[in-house]
Amino acid sequence: MQASDLFELLRDGRPRTRAELAESTGLARSTVAARVDQLMALGLVAPSGGTSTGGRPPSLFSMNPHARVVAGVDVGATHVSLVVADLAGTVLAEAGESLEVAQGPEVVLAWVTRTVRDLLAAHDLRPGDLAAVGIGLPGPVEHSTGRPTNPPIMPGWDRYDVPARVQQDLDVPVLIDNDVNIMALGERQVAFPTTSDLVFVKVATGIGAGIISGGELQRGAQGTAGDLGHVRVARADDVPCRCGNTGCLEAVAAGPALADALRAAGVDARTSQDVVDLARAGDVTAHQVVRQAGRDLGDVLATLVNLINPSVLVIGGRLAGAGESLLAGIREVVYQRSLPLATEHLQVVASVAGDHAAVRGAVALAVAHVLSPEQIELGVRRLAEARTS
Amino acid sequence: MQASDLFELLRDGRPRTRAELAESTGLARSTVAARVDQLMALGLVAPSGGTSTGGRPPSLFSMNPHARVVAGVDVGATHVSLVVADLAGTVLAEAGESLEVAQGPEVVLAWVTRTVRDLLAAHDLRPGDLAAVGIGLPGPVEHSTGRPTNPPIMPGWDRYDVPARVQQDLDVPVLIDNDVNIMALGERQVAFPTTSDLVFVKVATGIGAGIISGGELQRGAQGTAGDLGHVRVARADDVPCRCGNTGCLEAVAAGPALADALRAAGVDARTSQDVVDLARAGDVTAHQVVRQAGRDLGDVLATLVNLINPSVLVIGGRLAGAGESLLAGIREVVYQRSLPLATEHLQVVASVAGDHAAVRGAVALAVAHVLSPEQIELGVRRLAEARTS
Numbered sequence: 001m002q003a004s005d006l007f008e009l010l011r012d013g014r015p016r017t018r019a020e021l022a023e024s025t026g027l028a029r030s031t032v033a034a035r036v037d038q039l040m041a042l043g044l045v046a047p048s049g050g051t052s053t054g055g056r057p058p059s060l061f062s063m064n065p066h067a068r069v070v071a072g073v074d075v076g077a078t079h080v081s082l083v084v085a086d087l088a089g090t091v092l093a094e095a096g097e098s099l100e101v102a103q104g105p106e107v108v109l110a111w112v113t114r115t116v117r118d119l120l121a122a123h124d125l126r127p128g129d130l131a132a133v134g135i136g137l138p139g140p141v142e143h144s145t146g147r148p149t150n151p152p153i154m155p156g157w158d159r160y161d162v163p164a165r166v167q168q169d170l171d172v173p174v175l176i177d178n179d180v181n182i183m184a185l186g187e188r189q190v191a192f193p194t195t196s197d198l199v200f201v202k203v204a205t206g207i208g209a210g211i212i213s214g215g216e217l218q219r220g221a222q223g224t225a226g227d228l229g230h231v232r233v234a235r236a237d238d239v240p241c242r243c244g245n246t247g248c249l250e251a252v253a254a255g256p257a258l259a260d261a262l263r264a265a266g267v268d269a270r271t272s273q274d275v276v277d278l279a280r281a282g283d284v285t286a287h288q289v290v291r292q293a294g295r296d297l298g299d300v301l302a303t304l305v306n307l308i309n310p311s312v313l314v315i316g317g318r319l320a321g322a323g324e325s326l327l328a329g330i331r332e333v334v335y336q337r338s339l340p341l342a343t344e345h346l347q348v349v350a351s352v353a354g355d356h357a358a359v360r361g362a363v364a365l366a367v368a369h370v371l372s373p374e375q376i377e378l379g380v381r382r383l384a385e386a387r388t389s
Numbered sequence: 390m391q392a393s394d395l396f397e398l399l400r401d402g403r404p405r406t407r408a409e410l411a412e413s414t415g416l417a418r419s420t421v422a423a424r425v426d427q428l429m430a431l432g433l434v435a436p437s438g439g440t441s442t443g444g445r446p447p448s449l450f451s452m453n454p455h456a457r458v459v460a461g462v463d464v465g466a467t468h469v470s471l472v473v474a475d476l477a478g479t480v481l482a483e484a485g486e487s488l489e490v491a492q493g494p495e496v497v498l499a500w501v502t503r504t505v506r507d508l509l510a511a512h513d514l515r516p517g518d519l520a521a522v523g524i525g526l527p528g529p530v531e532h533s534t535g536r537p538t539n540p541p542i543m544p545g546w547d548r549y550d551v552p553a554r555v556q557q558d559l560d561v562p563v564l565i566d567n568d569v570n571i572m573a574l575g576e577r578q579v580a581f582p583t584t585s586d587l588v589f590v591k592v593a594t595g596i597g598a599g600i601i602s603g604g605e606l607q608r609g610a611q612g613t614a615g616d617l618g619h620v621r622v623a624r625a626d627d628v629p630c631r632c633g634n635t636g637c638l639e640a641v642a643a644g645p646a647l648a649d650a651l652r653a654a655g656v657d658a659r660t661s662q663d664v665v666d667l668a669r670a671g672d673v674t675a676h677q678v679v680r681q682a683g684r685d686l687g688d689v690l691a692t693l694v695n696l697i698n699p700s701v702l703v704i705g706g707r708l709a710g711a712g713e714s715l716l717a718g719i720r721e722v723v724y725q726r727s728l729p730l731a732t733e734h735l736q737v738v739a740s741v742a743g744d745h746a747a748v749r750g751a752v753a754l755a756v757a758h759v760l761s762p763e764q765i766e767l768g769v770r771r772l773a774e775a776r777t778s
Contacts, residue, residue, distance in 0.1 A: 140730060149730065197610040211696070213609065218602045220698020221586040224731045225602070227695045232688070232726055234623035245726070299621070303692050306616045307600070309609020337621055337634070341529060341538065342613045 003035045003380050004373035007044060007063070011371065013088070015048035015060040036061055042379045043067035044087075044371075065090065068131035070370060071116045071170075072362030074179065075108060075137050077101055077153055077205070081355075082112060084119045085363045087131075087371065089189055093119040094359075101138060104156035105165060113169035132173045133166055134366035136182035136358050142223050146176035149223070173375075175365045179358055180226060181217055183351075184210025186361030187314050191352035197310040200357070201228065202317035203297065203326070204272055205255050213308060229254065231300045249300050253293040255319055261289045272318045279322040290322045294329020301330060302337035309342045316351030392424045392769050393762035396433060396452070400760065402477070404437035404449040425450055431768045432456035433476075433760075454479065457520035459759060460505045460559075461751030463568065464497060464526050466490055466542055466594070470744075471501060473508045474752045476520075476760065478578055482508040483748075490527060493545035494554060502558035521562045522555055523755035525571035525747050531612050535565035538612070562764075564754045568747055569615060570606055572740075573599025575750030576703050580741035586699045589746070590617065591706035592686065592715070593661055594644050602697060618643070620689045638689050642682040644708055650678045661707045668711040679711045683718015690719060691726035698731045705740030 009024055010016065016024075022032045039045035039061075046064035065088035074081045078101070083094040095115050099108055112135070120130060139151025146163040148154055163174035184200035192198055196215035202208050209226035211218045218225050229250040230243050241248035251257055255272025262269035262278065265285050269275055278286035301313060313334070315327060331348050338346075353360055369375060398413055399405065405413075411421045428434035428450075435453035454477035463470045467490070472483040484504050488497055501524070509519060528540025535552040537543055552563035573589035581587055585604035591597050598615035600607045607614050618639040619632050630637035640646055644661025651658035651667065654674050658664055667675035690702060702723070704716060720737050727735075742749055758764060 209696070213602060213607045213614070214605055216603055216605070218607070218697070220602065220731070221700035222698055222730055222734065224728055225696065225698040227698075227728055227731065230728055231692045231695050232623070234621070234626070237623070300692070303620045303689070304696055306620050307598070307614065307693055307696060308607070309611055309614040309616075311610035339613055339616055339619055341611055342609070342616065345611065 003038045004376040006032065006035045007039055007371070007376055008373075010039075010045055010061065010063045013062055013065075015062040017059050018061075021061075038380050038383065039376075041383055042376070044376070044379075063087070068370065069120070069125060069129050070131055070363055070366035071112075071119075071133045072359045072364075072366060073112055073133065073135040074182070074358035074362060075101055075112075075135060076179070076358075077138055080108060080111060081359050082115050082119070083359045083363060084116065084123065084125070084130075085367075087367055089360065089363055089367060091363075092125075093123050095119060101154050101157070105160045105162065109162065109165045113166055116170060127170070130170060130172050131370045132175065132366040133170060134175045134177075134182070134362035134364070134369075135162065135166070136177055136179040136362050137162070138179050140224055141176050141178045143177055143219055146174060173366075173369055175369050177217075177219075177362075177365060178208075178210075178223075180208040180210040181219065182210070182361030182365055183316060183353075183357040184212050184314075184361065185217060185364040186357035186359070187316070187351055187353045188212060189353075189360050189364045190356070191314075192312055195312050197308070198312045198314065199226075199304065199308065199310045200314045200316060200351070201297070201301065203254065203293075203315065203319040204317035207250050207254050207297070207317075209304070211308060211310075213310075228300055228304070231303075233296050233299050235296060235299070249296060253296040258289050258293055258319070261292075262286060265289070276318060276321045279325060286322075287325045290319070290325040291329040293319070294326040294331075295333050296329075297326075298330040298333025299337070302334045305334055305338040305342050305346065311345060311347065313346060313348045314351050315349070316354065316357055320350050392427045393765040395421070395424045396428055396760070396765055397762075399428075399434055399450065399452045402451055402454075404451040406448050407450075410450075427769050427772065428765075430772055431765070433765070433768075452476070457759065458509075458514060458518050459520055459752055459755035460501075460508075460522045461748045461753075461755060462501055462522065462524040463571070463747035463751060464490055464501075464524065465568070465747075466527055469497060469500060470748050471504050471508070472748045472752060473505065473512070473514070474756075476756055478749065478752055478756060480752075481514075482512050484508060490543050490546070494549045494551065498551065498554045502555055505559060516559070519559060519561050520759040521564065521755040522559060523564045523566075523571070523751035523753070523758075524551065524555070525566055525568040525751050526551070527568050529613055530565050530567045532566055532608055535563060562755075562758055564758050566606075566608075566751075566754060567597075567599075567612075569597040569599040570608065571599070571750030571754055572705060572742075572746040573601050573703075573750065574606060574753040575746035575748070576705070576740055576742045577601060578742075578749050578753045579745070580703075581701055584701050586697070587701045587703065588615075588693065588697060588699045589703045589705055589740070590686070590690065592643065592682075592704065592708040593706035596639050596643050596686070596706075598693070600697060600699075602699075617689055617693070620692075622685050622688050624685060624688070638685060642685040647678050647682055647708070650681075651675060654678070665707060665710045668714060675711075676714045679708070679714040680718040682708070683715040683720075684722050685718075686715075687719040687722025688726070691723045694723055694727040694731050694735065700734060700736065702735060702737045703740050704738070705743065705746055709739050 048060045048062040081096045148157040166174045198212045200210040207229040230248040232247045236247045236252040239251045241251035258275045259269040437449045437451040470485045529538045537546040555563045587601045589599045596618040619637040621636045625636045625641040628640045630640035647664045648658045
C-alpha cells in the first residue's frame with residue numbers, strides 16, 4: 001500500500017480521520033500516519049477543518065486541491081484558449097488569442113508559455129506552483145511523444161517536439177493530445193463525471209470523435225482511434241472527399257459540405273457559422289440540410305454504437321450550435337439501426353461543456369498526470385532523497 | 390507497495406533475488422522479505438533453483454505456475470469444450486462433449502462441473518487446487534453478474550445465474566463472458582502476448598467481434614460492444630435479416646447467407662461447413678461467394694479500423710476455414726477504405742489459436758482474476774486472519 005493508494009481514497013474531497021483510513025485500507029495506523037505525512041509534505045493532502053482541541057495534531061484530512069495549479073490549452077485552427085486551474089479543475093484564470101495554427105509551433109507555443117507565466121504572475125502564483133501543462137491540438141498526435149503526425153491543417157507542426165519547446169520556458173510535464181480526445185475528457189469532467197463509456201463527436205470543418213471506454217480514453221495503436229470523418233456513408237458513394245477517397249462522412253456532413261448544399265439550393269452560405277446562423281434564424285432549407293447531415297452522421301454513429309456501446313453520445317463542435325435538427329437526424333438513424341440492447345440506456349445529447357470542453361479536458365489531462373500513482377510515488381522518492389542528502 | 394505489486398514483477402517467470410526485488414521496488418529488504426514470505430505462503434511464488442549453500446534460506450524466487458489450476462470452458466451452440474490449465478496457461482487436461490446449448494443451463498452446467506471434478510481427480514489434483522472457472526457463452530452476457538441477456542440461441546438461459554449454479558458444485562470464483570470476447574483473449578494469449586490493441590472477428594453462423602483496446606477487453610456500457618453482425622452494409626440495403634431489420638452484415642456475410650447464395654447459383658450447400666468444404670475443394674463459385682463476403686466484412690471492418698485503430702485484426706470462426714479468399718476480400722476493402730495512418734502497421738491475419746481460442750481465452754479470464762492484485766491481497770488478509778485466530 002503506497003501513499004498513492006491512500007491518496008486515491010482522499011481524492012473525492014471527503015475529509016477522513018487516520019482511523020477511517022486505516023479501516024478502509026486494512027493498514028496499521030502507524031503506516032497510515034507515515035503515508036499521510038508524505039502526502040502532506042507533498043502538499044497534496046491538508047488538514048481539513050474540525051481539528052481536535054488541546055494542541056493535538058489535526059485529525060481530519062482531505063485532498064488539497066490548491067496545492068498546485070495546471071494550465072489547460074486548446075489550440076484551434078484560428079484561436080488559442082488557455083486556462084489556469086487548480087487540482088480540482090476549478091478555473092482560476094483564463095486568456096484567449098486569435099492565432100492561426102498555420103503560423104507554426106514557434107509562434108503559437110511562445111504565446112502559450114508567455115501567457116501561462118503572465119497569468120501565474122497576475123494571480124500571485126509562483127512558477128513553482130505550476131505542476132503540468134495539457135495541450136489539445138487540431139490534428140493527429142502521437143500521445144506518447146507529444147508530436148503531431150501528418151496534421152493536415154498544421155503546416156510546420158509535423159513531428160515537431162511540442163513538449164520540448166514548452167519545457168524550454170516551463171519546467172513541468174507537458175501532455176499533448178488531439179482536440180476531440182480532450183473534448184471527451186472535458187465533457188466527462190463537466191457533465192458526466194461518473195460515466196465510463198462516453199463518446200464525444202465533434203462536427204465542424206472536420207468530423208472526429210474522442211472515445212472513453214472502460215473509464216479510459218482509447219487512442220488506439222497509432223493514436224488515430226475515433227476518426228469518423230473518412231468512414232464511408234452509403235448515400236454519398238460518388239461524392240469526392242478532400243482526402244482523395246469518395247463517399248466519406250466529411251464530404252456530406254461537415255460544415256463546408258453543408259454550406260455547399262445550401263448554395264446549391266440558392267441560399268447564400270459560405271462557412272460553418274453561416275449554416276449555424278441560418279438554422280438558428282429558422283431558415284427552412286438550412287434545417288433540411290442540417291437534418292440530413294444528422295442522418296448521415298447517424299448512419300456512422302449507429303455503427304459506432306454497435307461496436308463500442310457507449311452510455312452517452314455527446315454531439316459538439318460548431319455545427320452542434322445549429323440546434324435540434326442535427327440531433328434529431330442523428331437520433332432518427334441511431335435508434336433505427338443500432339442494437340436494442342445497446343440503445344436501451346443510451347443518451348444522445350448536445351455538449352454541455354460546449355466551447356469550454358477542450359480547455360477543461362486539457363486541464364483534466366494535466367491533473368490526471370499530476371495525481372497519477374507514478375507521479376505521486378516519484379514525489380515521495382524525491383522527498384526522501386532530499387531529506388537524506 | 391503490497392505483495393501484489395511484488396508479484397507483478399515476478400509474473401514474467403524470471404527468477405530474482407530479494408536484493409533485486411528491493412532494487413526494483415525501492416523497498417527495504419525487510420519489507421521485501423515479508424512480502425515474499427506472504428506470496429510463498431499463498432503458493433504463488435516458489436524458490437527457484439540455484440539455492441545458496443550452507444543451509445541458508447533460498448535466494449532466488451519466481452512465480453510458481455503450478456500453485457493452483459483453473460478450468461476454461463467454451464460453450465458453443467452444439468458442443469462444449471473444457472480444459473484444466475495451470476496459472477501459466479499450460480493445458481494439463483481436456484475434455485469435450487456434443488451438447489446443445491438449447492438443452493438449457495442445468496444440463497450444460499451439470500456436465501461442466503462434473504467434468505471439472507473428473508479431470509481434477511484423474512490428474513491427482515484436489516478440489517482445493519482449483520482457483521477459478523472461466524466460461525464463454527454463445528450470446529450476450531452481463532459480465533459483472535455472469536447472467537446472459539436475451540441470448541437468441543440459448544432458450545432457458547436468459548438472466549440465469551450461471552456463477553451461482555457452478556458454485557453449487559465448485560466453490561471458486563466463476564467468470565463469464567461471451568464467446569468472441571474470450572476468443573480475443575485466447576488469441577492474444579497464444580499468438581500476440583505483447584499486443585494491447587487486438588480485435589478478434591468471429592465469422593460463423595453469426596458475426597461478432599471481441600475488442601481489446603489499451604490492453605483491456607472493452608465490453609461497453611451494456612456489454613454489447615463488438616456487435617458487428619447487425620451493422621448496415623450499403624450493398625445489402627434491401628436484404629432482410631433475422632433481427633427484423635434490413636441490410637445487416639450477417640444477412641449477406643454469415644454462413645447461412647453464403648449457403649443461400651451458393652444454392653441460388655445452383656451449388657448444393659446447406660451449412661457453413663458446406664461452404665468451407667466447397668471453397669477448400671476449389672469450387673470457383675464458392676470462392677467468389679466467400680470473397681464477396683470478405684468485401685462486405687471489409688466494408689464494416691474498415692469503419693472499425695478507423696474508429697478503434699487496432700494493430701492486429703484477427704479473423705476466426707468457422708468461415709475463416711474457407712482460406713485466403715475471405716481474408717483477401719477483407720484486406721481489399723480495409724486497405725482501400727481505412728485511414729493510411731491506421732493501416733500503416735495493421736496486420737489482418739487468420740486466427741492462429743483457431744478452435745482453441747475460446748478455451749484458452751476462458752483460461753486467461755480465470756487466471757487474470759486469480760492473479761489480480763485484489764485477489765492476492767484478499768489471500769494475504771485471509772492468511773493473516775487464519776494465523777491470528
